[in-house]
Amino acid sequence: MPSKNKGWVRLHRKIDDNPLWFSEPFTRAQAWIDLFLNANHADGKIFIRGISVEVKRGQIAWSELTMAKRWQWSRNRVRNFLKYLKTEQQIEKSECGCLTTLITILNYEKHQSDTAEGTAEGTQTIINKNDKKIYCPNSDELRLSELLLNLIRQRNSNFKEPDLQKWATHIDKMIRLDKRPPEEIEKVVAWCQQDSFWQNNILSTQKLREKYDQLFLKMSSGNGKYIPQRHTGVVL
Numbered sequence: 590m591p592s593k594n595k596g597w598v599r600l601h602r603k604i605d606d607n608p609l610w611f612s613e614p615f616t617r618a619q620a621w622i623d624l625f626l627n628a629n630h631a632d633g634k635i636f637i638r639g640i641s642v643e644v645k646r647g648q649i650a651w652s653e654l655t656m657a658k659r660w661q662w663s664r665n666r667v668r669n670f671l672k673y674l675k676t677e678q679q680i681e682k683s684e685c686g687c688l689t690t691l692i693t694i695l696n697y698e699k700h701q702s703d704t705a706e707g708t709a710e711g712t713q714t715i716i717n718k719n720d721k722k723i724y725c726p727n728s729d730e731l732r733l734s735e736l737l738l739n740l741i742r743q744r745n746s747n748f749k750e751p752d753l754q755k756w757a758t759h760i761d762k763m764i765r766l767d768k769r770p771p772e773e774i775e776k777v778v779a780w781c782q783q784d785s786f787w788q789n790n791i792l793s794t795q796k797l798r799e800k801y802d803q804l805f806l807k808m809s810s811g812n813g814k815y816i817p818q819r820h821t822g823v824v825l
Contacts, residue, residue, distance in 0.1 A: 620660050625697075647693060724754060737797065738756075756795075759798050763798050777805055777808060
């Protein structure tokens with residue numbers, strides 16, 4: 590007799606159109622299935638309050654409030670449930686700045702793919718690598734990244750579009766690991782993009798971090814005066 594523990598069944602996403610789906614508060618198992626049903630089946634982007642958020646295959650961007658309303662739970666119960674799933678290594682969770690919560694379902698490929706189970710472990714590694722912090726537009730990390738990009742584009746409007754989220758990770762390291770105050774970083778960014786030598790050498794936040802000590806000393810040496818400029822934060 591075939592084992593019920595092997596294989597899988599197809600469950601259509603439209604199951605939540607059935608009135609029974611929302612007829613009463615969700616069980617934990619139902620909430621877990623609901624995450625699968627609503628996770629992205631392909632990489633894409635969503636817009637929250639006008640901000641673009643990247644959501645990859647096997648990920649879902651829902652706030653605790655959204656889940657609480659949908660599952661008819663308290664926010665505290667949602668929080669504890671997500672904590673449980675993370676402890677059991679079923680999900681990874683990251684705060685999407687001030688916008689939402691990004692949930693990555695681990696082993697999503699294993700549960701969703703038609704291929705053999707043997708590919709699941711490698712796929713999980715990829716998903717784990719994709720689970721990263723997303724910086725909110727009004728965060729210091731993203732704001733300072735955009736400042737550098739704007740100043741570069743004032744001189745070169747054809748400057749290649751960078752991954753600003755990746756740029757923001759270097760600013761994060763400067764603030765969190767190198768203990769650089771955001772206000773100081775802003776001054777160094779503004780100064781180096783006015784300096785005839787450094788403006789052509791500091792073209793990324795990674796390079797900014799590498800050369801920061803030199804830049805700060807030069808800025809502070811007497812020639813380190815910079816002219817404050819007004820920046821709109823709009824990347825053209």
